[in-house]
Amino acid sequence: xxxxxxxxxxxxxxxxxxxxxxxxxxxxxxxxxxxxxxxxxxxxxxxxxxxxxxxxxxxxxxxxxxxxxxxxxxxxxxxxxxxxxxxxxxxxxxxxxxxxxxxxxxxxxxxxxxxxxxxxxxxxxxxxxxxxxxxxxxxxxxxxxxxxxxxxxxxxxxxxx
Amino acid sequence: xxxxxxxxxxxxxxxxxxxxxxxxxxxxxxxxxxxxxxxxxxxxxxxxxxxxxxxxxxxxxxxxxxxxxxxxxxxxxxxxxxxxxxxxxxxxxxxxxxxxxxxxxxxxxxxxxxxxxxxxxxxxxxxxxxxxxxxxxxxxxxxxxxxxxxxxxxxxxxxxxxxxxxxxxxxxxxxxxxxxxxxxxxxxxxxxxxxxxxxxxxxxxxxxxxxxxxxxxxxxxxxxxxxxxxxxxxxxxxxxxxxxxxxxxxxxxxxxxxxxxxxxxxxxxxxxxxxxxxxxxxxxxxxxxxxxxxxxxxxxxxxxxxxxxxxxxxxxxxxxxxxxxxxxxxxxxxxxxxxxxxxxxxxxxxxxxxxxxxxxxxxxxxxxxxxxxx
Numbered sequence: 001x002x003x004x005x006x007x008x009x010x011x012x013x014x015x016x017x018x019x020x021x022x023x024x025x026x027x028x029x030x031x032x033x034x035x036x037x038x039x040x041x042x043x044x045x046x047x048x049x050x051x052x053x054x055x056x057x058x059x060x061x062x063x064x065x066x067x068x069x070x071x072x073x074x075x076x077x078x079x080x081x082x083x084x085x086x087x088x089x090x091x092x093x094x095x096x097x098x099x100x101x102x103x104x105x106x107x108x109x110x111x112x113x114x115x116x117x118x119x120x121x122x123x124x125x126x127x128x129x130x131x132x133x134x135x136x137x138x139x140x141x142x143x144x145x146x147x148x149x150x151x152x153x154x155x156x157x158x159x160x161x
Numbered sequence: 162x163x164x165x166x167x168x169x170x171x172x173x174x175x176x177x178x179x180x181x182x183x184x185x186x187x188x189x190x191x192x193x194x195x196x197x198x199x200x201x202x203x204x205x206x207x208x209x210x211x212x213x214x215x216x217x218x219x220x221x222x223x224x225x226x227x228x229x230x231x232x233x234x235x236x237x238x239x240x241x242x243x244x245x246x247x248x249x250x251x252x253x254x255x256x257x258x259x260x261x262x263x264x265x266x267x268x269x270x271x272x273x274x275x276x277x278x279x280x281x282x283x284x285x286x287x288x289x290x291x292x293x294x295x296x297x298x299x300x301x302x303x304x305x306x307x308x309x310x311x312x313x314x315x316x317x318x319x320x321x322x323x324x325x326x327x328x329x330x331x332x333x334x335x336x337x338x339x340x341x342x343x344x345x346x347x348x349x350x351x352x353x354x355x356x357x358x359x360x361x362x363x364x365x366x367x368x369x370x371x372x373x374x375x376x377x378x379x380x381x382x383x384x385x386x387x388x389x390x391x392x393x394x395x396x397x398x399x400x401x402x403x404x405x406x407x408x409x410x411x412x413x414x415x416x417x418x419x420x421x422x423x424x425x426x427x428x429x430x431x432x433x434x435x436x437x438x439x440x441x442x443x444x445x446x447x448x449x450x451x452x453x454x455x456x457x458x459x460x461x462x463x464x465x466x467x468x469x470x471x472x473x474x475x476x477x478x479x480x481x482x483x484x485x486x487x488x489x490x491x492x493x494x495x496x497x498x499x500x501x502x503x504x505x506x507x508x509x510x511x512x513x514x515x516x517x518x519x520x521x522x523x524x525x526x527x528x529x530x531x532x533x534x535x
Contacts, residue, residue, distance in 0.1 A: 015290070015322070022291040074289065075326040109323055110288035110371035 010071040012044055019074055020044075023112055032114045034121050044069050047083070048117060056125040063087050065120065066096075067113055077107035079150050080116060088130035091123060095140045097149040098123075099133065101156040104149075169193055172226060175264045182267055194224045195266065198236050201273040203281035213283045213312060214240035216249065218273050220266060227264055230257035240312035242284055249276055283307065288372050289319035306385045311375040317385045323371065324382050328419065386426075 012020065020043050027037055036049040046067040052058025064083040070076040080103050082096035091099040102111060102119055133139070143152075176195045180187045186200035197220045205211040216238045222231035233254045238246050256272050257265060283294045283305065294305045294314055304317045315323075367376050 018292075019290055026291070072326070075323060108369075108371045108374070112291070 009044070009068070012069060012073065013071050016069060016071065016073040017043065020069060023114070026112075027114060032117050032121075035114075035117050038064075046113065048113075050117070050121060050124075052087075053121060053125050057127055057130055058087055058124050061087065065117070067116075074109040074111070077103055077150065078113070078116070079103075079148055080120070081149060087124060088132060089124060089127050090129065090131055090133055092133070093136050093139050093143075094132060095143055097139070097143065097152070099154055099156070101154070104152075104154050105156070171264070172222075175266055179266045179270065183270065190221075194226055195220065195222045195231065197221075197266065199270050199273075201270060201277055203278040204274065205281065209309070211281075213281050213307060213314065214238070214245075214277050215312070216241065216246075216273060216277060218253070218270065220269060227260075227262055230254075230261050230265075231269075233257055233269065240283065240307075240314075241280070245280055245284065249273070249280070252276060283314035287316045287319050288313065289315055289323060292316075304389065306381070306388075308370050308375075308377045308381050310377045310381075311370050311373050313370050313372045315371075317389055320382065321385060321389070324368065327368065 024037075024043070031037065034051050034053060036051075038047040038049060040047065046069075048065045048067065050063045050065055052061045052063075054060075063086065066081050066083050068079040070078065080098060082092060082098065084096065086092050086094060086096040093099070098120065100119065100123060102108075102116065139152075143149075172195060173192055176189060176192055176197065179197060179199070180189055183199055186202075188198045190196040190198060199218045199220065201216045201218050202212060203214060217236035219234045219236045220231045221234070223229050233250060235246055235250055241249065253269055253273055253276070257269055260268060286293050287305065294316065305314050306317045306320060307314045367379060368382070369375065370377055
């Protein structure tokens with residue numbers, strides 16, 4: 001359901017490993033508020049709990065983000081999806097895929113897990129309504145073979161939410 | 162009334178004084194009450210490569226000036242993180258309060274120059290690897306560079322690795338039209354040209370700063386390449402994404418051209434003894450034996466051969482350094498197996514274009530003839 005079976009991934013490069021260890025160490029010193037890293041010994045897959053910010057549609061609700069890192073992180077963007085159940089949001093598909101430009105075309109290696117998390121929370125917080133994207137069913141059907149959202153050709157048209 | 166006019170005249174003269182001291186760096190928004198924007202730089206003896214911070218300082222006074230101190234603010238700054246900028250502005254504002262009743266415009270600007278000179282070092286971590294640019298205790302560090310357009314600093318190795326990644330990615334996305342990201346944009350006039358032309362002209366590229374996405378000139382990167390002379394380590398990192406399925410990229414026209422460009426650059430560097438051996442994956446421990454790479458004989462040999470046999474020299478010395486890196490990799494195999502594998506692959510792949518023999522070499526010559534990248 002959550003396409004957690006990502007295609008046979010390659011191990012992290014040495015550079016990616018160093019960078020992730022550094023990110024994790026910094027996360028442990030000052031985690032972004034609203035997020036909790038679920039401890040695991042798998043550096044290549046982080047599971048992060050998100051709690052909706054107070055005063056927003058998702059206040060008090062908790063969701064789980066799964067972040068998978070490619071061999072050449074941070075040159076390549078990580079794959080970030082919500083685990084089931086994904087929050088109802090106009091840019092979040094029911095299979096957990098997130099339509100957010102920085103995860104795909106606008107990724108920059110200067111971004112971190114922490115900055116991505118903050119962007120996602122801000123996207124949640126500015127949601128006007130709890131609803132699925134208009135093309136949810138079609139999109140999710142097309143992804144049934146466990147396709148990664150990184151293989152999707154995304155259109156980013158809405159910069160308000 | 163006369164006194165007021167006189168006071169205004171004095172203030173106007175003071176503004177003129179600032180304008181004449183700072184010349185083009187001073188923009189007078191309004192003569193009276195004074196409103197100036199002054200481009201303030203640290204003392205670096207006009208060496209822009211040594212400049213890591215700068216500030217456009219706004220000074221806006223009321224008609225009560227100089228009795229009432231002017232408002233001081235940052236219009237724009239480069240290289241200053243928020244803390245340092247806040248500190249700088251509040252210090253100058255305090256100075257303005259201290260100097261109430263006196264003409265102070267030039268003094269405030271000078272104060273800003275002094276403070277900037279003390280702050281003239283890059284702060285924080287490399288945005289790419291997240292390790293410090295400059296180590297605070299001993300001042301030692303990996304070499305770093307700065308983008309001239311935004312003053313964001315990076316370890317030289319880190320930015321080069323990213324740049325090579327983009328170049329590869331760009332080639333890649335041209336072959337298969339996946340939604341691959343390239344943060345490389347074409348210079349506007351070169352847009353049609355470079356997409357239609359067979360020769361993928363790298364020099365028409367500009368990049369976007371990974372931090373602020375401001376456009377920077379490729380010259381910034383070329384400069385680092387020259388400084389590092391790090392073609393050997395580049396060759397290693399070039400092939401970081403080399404897979405079975407990506408091998409076809411390596412056989413593509415543009416990739417060949419690019420590799421040949423590197424090979425020729427490499428030879429040039431080698432001739433000038435400008436090569437620094439890669440040290441990235443090599444952790445030196447006490448008592449460890451590091452073999453001296455046998456590069457010198459080849460280089461001198463290359464100097465003595467005549468023009469007619471030059472292309473053979475090119476192809477041999479093109480593969481030579483990879484053998485070296487490979488042997489270095491062998492010594493460190495136990496502590497970086499992935500690094501070794503990567504080098505090994507790069508070795509195998511880099512040989513392919515040369516391995517094709519005659520056609521590849523001819524192409525190198527042709528390329529060298531009609532374009533002058535160096």
